[in-house]
Amino acid sequence: MSVHDVRLFGDQIAASRLEARFSAVRATSLLRLAIEDLFAGKIALVSSFGADSAVLLHMISQIDARTPVVFVDTGQMFPETLAYRDALVSRFGLADVRSVTPDPGRLSAEDPEAFLWSHDPDRCCDIRKVAPLAAALEGFDAWITGRKRHQAATRAALSLFEAEGDRVKVNPLAGWSASEVIAYLRSHEIPPHPLVAKGFLSIGCLPCTSRVAPGEDPRAGRWRGRGKVECGIHAGTLDAGSDI
Numbered sequence: 001m002s003v004h005d006v007r008l009f010g011d012q013i014a015a016s017r018l019e020a021r022f023s024a025v026r027a028t029s030l031l032r033l034a035i036e037d038l039f040a041g042k043i044a045l046v047s048s049f050g051a052d053s054a055v056l057l058h059m060i061s062q063i064d065a066r067t068p069v070v071f072v073d074t075g076q077m078f079p080e081t082l083a084y085r086d087a088l089v090s091r092f093g094l095a096d097v098r099s100v101t102p103d104p105g106r107l108s109a110e111d112p113e114a115f116l117w118s119h120d121p122d123r124c125c126d127i128r129k130v131a132p133l134a135a136a137l138e139g140f141d142a143w144i145t146g147r148k149r150h151q152a153a154t155r156a157a158l159s160l161f162e163a164e165g166d167r168v169k170v171n172p173l174a175g176w177s178a179s180e181v182i183a184y185l186r187s188h189e190i191p192p193h194p195l196v197a198k199g200f201l202s203i204g205c206l207p208c209t210s211r212v213a214p215g216e217d218p219r220a221g222r223w224r225g226r227g228k229v230e231c232g233i234h235a236g237t238l239d240a241g242s243d244i
Contacts, residue, residue, distance in 0.1 A: 031056070042139075051201055052146055070136045141168065144172065151217060204231065
């Protein structure tokens with residue numbers, strides 16, 4: 001199957017066919033296939049440079065360090081995350097890392113005091129993360145995520161390929177466990193995110209991220225106590241032209 005088949009069949013049919021054909025392929029092989037064949041020149045890795053991000057970043061550096069990497073700097077990231085981003089970019093020789101930011105006009109109108117997260121976290125995510133990512137992914141046929149089934153109950157049925165309108169999302173690490181991530185980092189002597197040792201197992205924006213207690217899902221520390229489990233970038237089709 002090629003990218004032409006994806007365009008021909010559209011969203012869910014294309015994703016299902018890709019899933020059926022490549023479900024047994026190892027993560028590194030799947031990633032190489034997506035970057036070099038299925039979506040050559042039309043795929044990006046979206047990375048938070050968070051707790052597990054170094055795995056995919058290292059993998060793509062070994063396949064093609066020129067692969068676009070999109071990082072959404074919401075303006076409310078941990079300083080440790082920004083430092084970790086810079087360290088990994090240098091260490092892996094990543095040649096096309098695109099740090100995108102929220103629209104200043106929208107922030108001025110809706111979040112002038114940078115406190116929207118406290119009373120409307122969904123809207124805060126919309127304007128600080130979802131909208132900038134939607135704009136950054138225009139022109140791409142596919143994007144790569146680092147989501148895994150073990151991270152939360154809402155991700156338990158995660159597929160390797162997902163439909164997103166005319167685009168396809170690729171989740172090479174969907175079946176990986178936390179121990180496999182740790183083993184990969186250790187085998188390649190990759191330093192972990194500095195906040196992991198402090199109990200932060202899923203790292204997003206500073207105001208909405210807390211430590212995770214033993215036995216909790218890795219994402220339990222995100223938006224704790226708010227009944228919110230996702231930022232919104234995986235809630236539907238990203239559309240930079242809509243009032244998201």
